[in-house]
Amino acid sequence: MPRPIDPQRLYNRFDDDLDHAMQRPIALAQFGEFMEFAVCAEVTGTVGIENEPINIDQIMALVSKPYQRGANDNSLRAAQSALRALAHVRATRPRYAMPTKPATDCGFIREIHSIALDTLVSPSVLGAWRESEIKIVMPDGSVAVQGAPPSELDQAMARWSESYDVAVYRGHRLARIADAHAEFERIRPFLEGNGRVGRLVIQAMAIESGMPFLPISKILFERQRDYFGTLSVAQRTRQLDEWRALFAELCIDALQLYPR
Secondary structure (H helix, E strand, O other): OOOOOOOHHHHHHHHHHHHHHHHOOOOHHHHHHHHHHHHHHHHHHHHHHOOOOOOHHHHHHHHHOOOOOOOOHHHHHHHHHHHHHHHHHHHOOOOOOOOOOOOOOHHHHHHHHHHHOOOOOOHHHOOOOOOOOOEEEOOOOOEEEEOOOHHHHHHHHHHHHHHHHHHOOOOOHHHHHHHHHHHHHHHOOOOOOHHHHHHHHHHHHHHHOOOOOOOHHHHHHHOHHHHHHHHHHHHHHOOOHHHHHHHHHHHHHHHOOOOO
16 A cells, blocks of 8 residues: 555644553553563664564563674674663753753764774764765665765754754654755765764754653665665655654554553
8 A cells, every 4th residue: 555645634633642551540560561671672673674683582681781702793782782771872861851952953963973883983983974985875876865075064054953943843753863864864864884873863863852661663664665765765855754754664663562
């Protein structure tokens, strides 16, 4: 079934589902179990998207016992760094107060990159804008995404941050987050780790917008062909409605995991 061109119907459904979820009484123990699952599922998804296979049981083991060198070394290191970065995102998004650094603050973005890519890349590039050109090439040789030129990254990221801040006062929160993610992944400010950081920023924006913590990356991983394909088209054409509709669908699916 093709997605509707106008995603507003999906926004309305998300709002209705969220209202119902927030009104349901949930036992403290049940909520705690969900949060443990949601964090582990989020990390499993974002690491899995990067072709670093790991399962939720391994993530849960890392929560109770930090990574030590052994089997599946790269995936475990990636998962440990992702757990630490996600913890930083949540710790710096106070539930009932404004964060010191908003989700689109460039200093915050650099912090997230430094944590999420720690042990995975050279220390010299942690938190640093890239100094070389970057592009994503499709199997047929066509260029799917051409990142912003290195000399323009400061200006491009400043415009990205400003445009999101302005958008906060108009439109649906899912549209704002979807648009910001598409543009961040088009700019690609880092040499490596743009996808990981972009998905962490989705969580930061979602929490700031008043959404509960949901394992969105789990759903992105399960539907990664749709995710990458629709996002790539949106970045090339700047026609965002199909991507907005898909992102709303993914968030609706993630919300179905909330305790009932």
